[in-house]
Amino acid sequence: MSDAAGARAVCAVCPRHCRLADGEKGFCRAREVNGGMVVCANYGRITSLALDPIEKKPIAFFEPGSKVLSVGSYGCNMRCPFCQNDAISQRGECEAAFQMATPAELADAALRLKAERGNIGLAYTYNEPLVGWEFVRDCAREVRARGMANVLVSNGCAEANVVEEIAPLIDAANIDLKGPSQEFYDWAGGDFAVVCRAIRILHLAGCHVEVTTLVVPGRNDSDADIDAIAAFIASVSPDIPLHVTRFFPRWRMADAEPTPVATVRRLAEVARLRLGRVLVGNC
């Protein structure tokens, strides 16, 4: 897509709608314009690859006790000051070491680990996967062709057409709902309504969806905050699990105190008034 003057291409993947000149990278650092087209610049560029327990995603109610080969690249379209994974999420190609891998190579690796170590499939995680959604799509097709599962761990801040294209390929997802309002998302650099829409699309597509809220002291740690989050999730389905997790000092909030465990437990109790499955994390 190009803007009215035709001099810049417009990226339609997330609500930032970056307008980019040829050769320019988007806000996420993962996309760029090449020959007038916005392309996925981090395609196949792998910064992290590990066989993780699925509970680490966190996903608690899909294949519990299993392991999933987890892959990440670099880049993110949000700028949460509390980012817990900034070493790859808040970096570009010059700052994050990567190796190249094709979708078929990753799917083959996932299949080998099925026989050797009980791997169930491939998880797209660590950085924000949907800024490179074409790679997720292509990997997911290869993984499905081998009879294995696809797991998405995302901030959910992507336009509906992207989520709708990915959803049928995804078996389980954990989507962050980082705060209860656009005011919170203004601070974190995202779009509240877009994230809520992504959760709804994935659920309606039949994907197993779980949600995570990282409790950041002074930002989203009131009873009203978590009640608003739980109310939205319940409006989609009260059976969707919610992980209420503890913040540790990182990135631009390296000087902040960790969330008190008692706060996380109190907020989980508040959420349980609306939701059937609420878990605490990092406590």
Ligand code: SF4
């Ligand atoms: S995905 Fe990246 S390039 Fe595209 S609009 Fe979002 S931040 Fe900009």
